[in-house]
Amino acid sequence: MPTAHLPAPDRTALYIGLMSGTSLDGVDGVLVQWDAQQQLHVLAYAAQGFASDLRQELLALNTPQGCNELHRAALAGNAISRAYADVVQQLLDQSRTPASHVSAIGAHGQTVRHQPQQHDGTGYTLQLQNPALLAERTGITVVADMRSRDVAAGGQGAPLVPAFHQGVFSRTDRSTAVLNIGGIANISLLPASGAPMPVMGFDCGPGNALMDWWCLQHTGAAYDNQGQWAAAGTVQPALLQLLLSEPFLQLSPPKSTGRDLFNPSWLHTQLQAFGHTPSPQDVQATLTAFTAHSCAQALMRHAPNSDSLLVCGGGALNTELMRQLQALLPHAHVQSTAARGLPPLQVEAAAFAWLARQCMLGLPGNLPAVTGAHGPRILGAIYPA
Structure with a gap:
């Protein structure tokens, strides 16, 4: 089986951050770059609302009800990732940036359950998306599942910003x-x-x-x-x-x-x-x-x-x-x-671009004093392009 080799991360490389929050209004995306002085620059911003049927399904999946939840959640994750891919394409078109120039996408996913430290003591947090599908559709490495490592380390998994x-x-x-x-x-x-x-x-x-x-x-x-x-x-x-x-x-x-x-x-x-x-x-x-x-x-x-x-x-x-x-x-x-200097609808998306960058650089993304985790942790799972 061939081994995927990730390129050595560049601290001044381009990253995309995608955020769909608990407001359920849609996806915000930014294309960002850090300069040699490690200052953040937003190069492009795009947003796309969720279709009404997807929004209603996500609202329904926020609470235990109905039947076939696993099936519905998987399909909703696919739909979210397609919306994410559309926003990525808008960012690339707007900035005239080839996909090959982007180091990684930080994709948050849609939270439908957040119950850290509950039930068995560890609890869980669940964000719907399909990062593999997003990597396939964009041709860009995706960093996803940002919260669960902090939860596994005894933290709340939030806030990460x-x-x-x-x-x-x-x-x-x-x-x-x-x-x-x-x-x-x-x-x-x-x-x-x-x-x-x-x-x-x-x-x-x-x-x-x-x-x-x-x-x-x-x-x-x-x-x-x-x-x-x-x-x-x-x-x-x-x-x-x-x-x-x-x-x-x-x-x-x-x-x-x-x-x-x-x-x-x-x-x-x-x-x-x-x-x-x-x-x-x-x-x-x-x-x-x-x-x-x-x-x-x-x-x-x-x-x-x-x-x-x-x-x-x-x-x-x-x-x-x-x-x-x-x-x-x-x-x-x-x-x-x-x-x-950072418009309010761009902040969280930029934060998840930063988290993707931290992951690709092998650096922690959490603050234990904030989340309660046992220590700093590298956050996210990497889906290579």
């Missing part, structure tokens, strides 16, 4: 916080360079997942554009306090979560406990406030002196959510990561 945030957004003169608001929100707390304290990072609660689902059910829109629907509603203080009483929010890090917890069933349970359901618009206003408060409380609890909060992910485009974050954190300057 704080190490990347540290390299891109940390400053020498002040601490910085980076808040990623996708389907789930996670925060990275970056001390000033040279400070004795370690980088911290953890999932801090729901991001867009509950807001998007409620908006879709009651307006037919996939998301609340700029938070306008929520802004016209009235926050229900008693309901907000009930939502904020969720025990996960009080746990100390390391911690991570997903749609396994913050899903429609969880929301229905909270509304039933509340005793009556306010108007749909007022629920949307309260869910927006819930995301803002849970994120702000995480920052105030763990880094109260941070005076800069950079926001990425789709939540950075929610004007009402950003307004509430600024109101809850008057001491901090709340702004999109675009102000620091």
